[in-house]
Amino acid sequence: RTLRIGLIPGDGIGKEVIPAGRRLLEALPASLGLKFEFVNLRAGFETFEQTGAALPDETISVLKSDCDGALFGAVSSPSTAVKGYSSPIVALRKKLDLYANVRPVKSVRSPGAKQIDMVIVRENTEDLYVKEEKTYDTPEGKVAEAIKRISQRASSRIATMAGEIALRRQKIRAAGSPSIHTGPLVTITHKSNVLSQTDGLFRSTAREALAAGRFSSVTVEEQIVDSMVYKLFRQPEAYDVIVAPNLYGDILSDGAAALVGSLGLVPSANVGEGFAIGEPCHGSAPDIMGQGIANPIATLRSTALMLEFLNEEEAAALVYAAVDANLEEGKLLSPDLGGTAKTEEVVQDILRRL
Amino acid sequence: RTLRIGLIPGDGIGKEVIPAGRRLLEALPASLGLKFEFVNLRAGFETFEQTGAALPDETISVLKSDCDGALFGAVSSPSTAVKGYSSPIVALRKKLDLYANVRPVKSVRSPGAKQIDMVIVRENTEDLYVKEEKTYDTPEGKVAEAIKRISQRASSRIATMAGEIALRRQKIRAAGSPSIHTGPLVTITHKSNVLSQTDGLFRSTAREALAAGRFSSVTVEEQIVDSMVYKLFRQPEAYDVIVAPNLYGDILSDGAAALVGSLGLVPSANVGEGFAIGEPCHGSAPDIMGQGIANPIATLRSTALMLEFLNEEEAAALVYAAVDANLEEGKLLSPDLGGTAKTEEVVQDILRRL
Ligand SMILES: CC(C)[C@H](C(=O)O)[C@@H](O)C(=O)O
Ligand SMILES: CC(C)[C@H](C(=O)O)[C@@H](O)C(=O)O
Numbered sequence: 001r002t003l004r005i006g007l008i009p010g011d012g013i014g015k016e017v018i019p020a021g022r023r024l025l026e027a028l029p030a031s032l033g034l035k036f037e038f039v040n041l042r043a044g045f046e047t048f049e050q051t052g053a054a055l056p057d058e059t060i061s062v063l064k065s066d067c068d069g070a071l072f073g074a075v076s077s078p079s080t081a082v083k084g085y086s087s088p089i090v091a092l093r094k095k096l097d098l099y100a101n102v103r104p105v106k107s108v109r110s111p112g113a114k115q116i117d118m119v120i121v122r123e124n125t126e127d128l129y130v131k132e133e134k135t136y137d138t139p140e141g142k143v144a145e146a147i148k149r150i151s152q153r154a155s156s157r158i159a160t161m162a163g164e165i166a167l168r169r170q171k172i173r174a175a176g177s178p179s180i181h182t183g184p185l186v187t188i189t190h191k192s193n194v195l196s197q198t199d200g201l202f203r204s205t206a207r208e209a210l211a212a213g214r215f216s217s218v219t220v221e222e223q224i225v226d227s228m229v230y231k232l233f234r235q236p237e238a239y240d241v242i243v244a245p246n247l248y249g250d251i252l253s254d255g256a257a258a259l260v261g262s263l264g265l266v267p268s269a270n271v272g273e274g275f276a277i278g279e280p281c282h283g284s285a286p287d288i289m290g291q292g293i294a295n296p297i298a299t300l301r302s303t304a305l306m307l308e309f310l311n312e313e314e315a316a317a318l319v320y321a322a323v324d325a326n327l328e329e330g331k332l333l334s335p336d337l338g339g340t341a342k343t344e345e346v347v348q349d350i351l352r353r354l
Numbered sequence: 355r356t357l358r359i360g361l362i363p364g365d366g367i368g369k370e371v372i373p374a375g376r377r378l379l380e381a382l383p384a385s386l387g388l389k390f391e392f393v394n395l396r397a398g399f400e401t402f403e404q405t406g407a408a409l410p411d412e413t414i415s416v417l418k419s420d421c422d423g424a425l426f427g428a429v430s431s432p433s434t435a436v437k438g439y440s441s442p443i444v445a446l447r448k449k450l451d452l453y454a455n456v457r458p459v460k461s462v463r464s465p466g467a468k469q470i471d472m473v474i475v476r477e478n479t480e481d482l483y484v485k486e487e488k489t490y491d492t493p494e495g496k497v498a499e500a501i502k503r504i505s506q507r508a509s510s511r512i513a514t515m516a517g518e519i520a521l522r523r524q525k526i527r528a529a530g531s532p533s534i535h536t537g538p539l540v541t542i543t544h545k546s547n548v549l550s551q552t553d554g555l556f557r558s559t560a561r562e563a564l565a566a567g568r569f570s571s572v573t574v575e576e577q578i579v580d581s582m583v584y585k586l587f588r589q590p591e592a593y594d595v596i597v598a599p600n601l602y603g604d605i606l607s608d609g610a611a612a613l614v615g616s617l618g619l620v621p622s623a624n625v626g627e628g629f630a631i632g633e634p635c636h637g638s639a640p641d642i643m644g645q646g647i648a649n650p651i652a653t654l655r656s657t658a659l660m661l662e663f664l665n666e667e668e669a670a671a672l673v674y675a676a677v678d679a680n681l682e683e684g685k686l687l688s689p690d691l692g693g694t695a696k697t698e699e700v701v702q703d704i705l706r707r708l
Pocket of ligand 1: 090281
């Protein structure tokens with residue numbers, strides 16, 4: 001099978017980590033029977049400054065017509081609003097209907113430390129991210145409003161995705177992979193005690209979707225978002241799959257990343273029907289760009305996650321194991337993890353373990 | 355000076371901790387020259403079941419016409435939406451225009467552990483808490499929308515409050531109180547990279563308010579909310595005053611509470627012009643209600659915080675010191691802190707230290 005992969009490095013350290021994702025794909029064992037072709041694509045603030053568009057039409061059309069998946073690095077946000085600029089990743093998620101943002105967060109086994117092994121399944125197309133805003137004047141000054149939109153359709157499919165992921169994780173555990181979890185669990189996060197209609201709809205729709213027969217082995221529970229953040233810090237080991245509307249998912253995944261030591265470890269995949277974009281959870285990190293010290297692990301794991309959602313689970317499993325082995329040995333770690341290794345050294349160490 | 359204080363225990367452990375707040379006020383040294391009168395008032399889910407109103411008109415009118423301040427316990431949220439019921443504390447904040455929700459989060463000095471000493475200043479009247487929602491049908495199912503409203507007026511006054519609090523804290527430090535902070539700092543939290551108009555307005559208005567001459571000694575910085583949650587977990591010692599729109603403030607304060615070990619330690623005050631309601635950050639905790647083991651500290655500190663905003667700073671300082679002494683000794687701690695003391699024992703220990 002040949003997979004065509006779009007490469008969108010974006011800005012800052014995106015340019016240092018996306019090449020690592022490409023090399024990983026090229027280094028996969030031939031026995032997997034996978035071939036890759038790559039297409040370089042543009043997006044980001046630099047692209048905006050050069051072309052006037054943060055997400056050129058060409059990037060979208062090539063992804064749609066010519067790619068099986070993609071890797072996206074990171075983009076810089078200008079420090080004050082710039083007319084005409086808006087985040088290309090948010091636009092990409094919506095334009096390609098990549099309705100799920102899947103963010104696994106896992107700690108390295110180390111004695112004494114809390115074990116964390118969860119996946120945050122974030123709705124990726126609506127909520128406040130519809131970006132429908134307006135501003136008006138009143139005698140007391142300016143007032144701005146934004147729409148938070150929650151649909152039954154999007155809530156149902158994201159909850160279904162969360163249920164499927166819980167079942168898949170359970171299957172992998174049953175196959176003998178060591179785990180802190182005993183059974184599949186999905187935790188629905190919302191704020192329906194205040195937003196009874198919008199978050200209320202998310203909650204009831206998710207409940208309904210997860211009541212389907214094929215999820216009968218999945219335990220379903222709920223947490224109000226503020227309480228979820230509290231529990232995330234206090235008992236992170238208790239969570240398996242967390243499903244949340246877009247904005248809560250954004251916030252929760254950064255919180256979970258903090259628990260495992262660095263955003264530089266946390267991958268994500270933007271998943272639609274038959275298409276997936278791997279994307280490290282970290283940003284463009286202007287403070288360290290150009291130094292060759294960015295942690296490539298979030299991107300390598302994102303590359304594996306993309307493969308997983310393109311049904312190449314065996315290839316993905318090899319990558320996860322190689323990354324885990326690097327972390328468990330703990331000898332070649334990038335500075336965000338307290339080490340001194342360069343991006344290049346970490347990449348080489350992981351590739352040789354494949 | 356005689357202060358009339360409304361007592362609103364609400365549901366669950368609210369009924370166990372609000373009496374402790376009353377006893378604290380009665381136990382303050384006579385040398386302060388303060389007298390207190392109390393009015394018992396109703397609100398909550400039980401009140402809703404009995405009277406059909408979660409927040410009876412009488413409660414509001416007595417608070418408005420007859421009280422200088424109040425203590426609010428906690429209310430239960432029904433586990434599924436109940437027609438006609440909506441959170442009385444959210445309504446109270448809006449009806450009395452208690453525009454600031456002030457939540458100090460402080461760790462006990464203990465060698466080795468991270469030091470945390472921050473105040474979250476949460477806007478308390480708008481954002482998604484305006485609760486303007488609607489639901490409609492589409493060919494693809496139900497869709498619900500909520501309004502997120504941000505005004506220049508509310509953003510300006512909450513940022514000003516944050517600036518004042520930063521200055522006040524600096525004054526107390528300068529008077530010799532030990533501290534981990536070197537100068538006053540306000541961190542503005544928002545998500546203007548996605549919500550350029552609403553959160554953009556919050557950000558620019560807060561910047562403007564904090565650029566006023568009297569805040570010239572205050573350092574002002576910003577964090578995007580997801581990154582703020584990350585930093586909160588990674589370097590909580592770096593933050594002094596955090597100012598945020600309503601919902602982010604709600605989420606951040608639960609996160610900060612987790613860092614100091616228990617929601618049972620974290621107080622809040624809902625503050626308006628010349629009026630303040632002290633309110634523990636924890637909920638009604640149905641799981642432990644009736645056992646006499648609720649941690650009274652959040653309520654005792656909330657009582658002090660109410661006094662502080664009623665300009666009784668000396669009385670407030672006495673209470674903070676008594677609570678700190680109890681925690682530093684660490685002998686009489688409630689179960690949420692790993693101890694075995696009952697509510698009553700903790701209260702007595704703190705009162706005798708006044
Ligand atoms: C950069 C920003 C628009 C984005 C988001 O809010 O989704 C980022 O925080 C993320 O989590 O991917
Ligand atoms: C109970 C709920 C409505 C409330 C809120 O969201 O403000 C609570 O979480 C709080 O923080 O006081």
